[in-house]
Ligand SMILES: Nc1ncnc2c1ncn2[C@@H]1O[C@H](COP(=O)(O)OP(=O)(O)OP(=O)(O)O)[C@@H](O)[C@H]1O
């Protein structure tokens with residue numbers, strides 16, 4: 001770097017830090033459908049990465065591949081989390097290694113209260129956040145700890161889904177469209193909690209249709225188009241690049 005470059009307070013200092021999660025030339029298939037077509041990107045510890053792109057670009061597939069759920073199947077490339085080869089693992093081991101996937105449908109377990117949902121997440125060590133710490137972050141969940149999880153509002157269920165990931169000892173939170181269908185005030189609340197967990201060092205990949213909100217929260221952004229990376233840089237850069245936004249995000 002040019003020693004005499006002026007100090008830029010908005011520069012992405014994390015970019016010189018070593019990668020924490022590294023996706024390298026990842027190719028993944030649903031049966032014979034070649035969907036994730038050789039994706040590479042890095043995520044640094046403690047940052048929020050917005051993973052964006054139009055419908056069908058491959059965002060969910062990328063998150064699922066990283067979390068090592070059965071489909072899509074990785075047939076080429078590598079995924080490393082903190083020196084551990086996720087590409088060699090199954091979902092259970094990837095979860096043990098610290099991957100916390102919160103899928104779009106949230107998967108709140110029927111018949112269990114809020115607290116039981118959280119305690120179930122803590123059954124297998126290593127245990128993550130304590131219930132007390134979780135209720136401190138999400139007071140709404142504390143107030144509703146005895147309520148059946150599936151009777152919560154959409155926003156509260158999203159909070160429970162995130163809280164359940166934190167109740168395990170995760171290193172990376174993978175969020176698939178957490179704001180979907182939620183009122184702006186609830187989105188504000190969830191954003192606030194994502195800021196808190198980032199301040200505490202957690203690393204997050206945020207997939208969102210609401211790209212402007214995601215970009216305003218995120219440190220960096222990766223944009224996918226038909227299963228390939230078309231942009232990797234700072235979130236601010238995307239917000240300031242009208243061509244990029246129109247071409248790949250339609251905003
Ligand atoms: N189980 C599956 N079998 C075959 N193809 C699939 C399967 N799931 C997804 N696909 C295809 O993979 C491509 C990428 O889908 P994916 O769900 O990853 O996109 P996305 O970026 O998350 O889109 P959206 O914004 O609509 O959620 C799409 O063309 C989709 O039809």
Ligand SMILES: [Mg+2]
Pocket residue numbers: 059060061
């Ligand atoms: Mg999706």
